[in-house]
Amino acid sequence: MLTKTDTAASIVVCSTCRLNDEAREDETGKRGGALFAEAVREAAARRGNSDIHIEETACFFACSRYCTVHIRDEGKISYVLGDFRATEADAEALLDYFEHYLASKDGVVPYGKWPEGVKGHFITRQPPAGRVIGK
Ligand code: FES
Numbered sequence: 001m002l003t004k005t006d007t008a009a010s011i012v013v014c015s016t017c018r019l020n021d022e023a024r025e026d027e028t029g030k031r032g033g034a035l036f037a038e039a040v041r042e043a044a045a046r047r048g049n050s051d052i053h054i055e056e057t058a059c060f061f062a063c064s065r066y067c068t069v070h071i072r073d074e075g076k077i078s079y080v081l082g083d084f085r086a087t088e089a090d091a092e093a094l095l096d097y098f099e100h101y102l103a104s105k106d107g108v109v110p111y112g113k114w115p116e117g118v119k120g121h122f123i124t125r126q127p128p129a130g131r132v133i134g135k
């Protein structure tokens with residue numbers, strides 16, 4: 001059920017998220033989440049940052065908030081965000097946030113640094129293994 005991946009900091013995109021309220025896939029059979037993963041990879045490549053780890057996974061059980069992603073790094077708080085579409089603007093906003101996340105000590109990015117495109121998109125935060133938040 002689980003597939004081993006790199007433990008590096010990564011953006012994990014749910015590739016099974018639907019395309020829109022009416023359809024799960026586009027005319028070529030691609031899910032909205034798979035298209036969003038492509039958009040994020042293209043945005044990273046435009047930045048000359050194609051070594052950002054972008055993984056694809058199956059459902060996070062947050063389907064109504066499609067498209068969803070999990071941002072994680074070892075020892076940091078991780079986040080599930082949603083309500084993205086496979087657009088350049090959404091991919092850029094996510095990468096802008098991810099760059100601040102990578103630079104943070106524990107995964108907390110000051111609100112003043114949040115790109116507009118991620119505000120209202122956070123669904124959950126999770127403490128890393130061996131830690132809890134706020135103690
Ligand atoms: S299909 Fe993407 S969260 Fe369920």
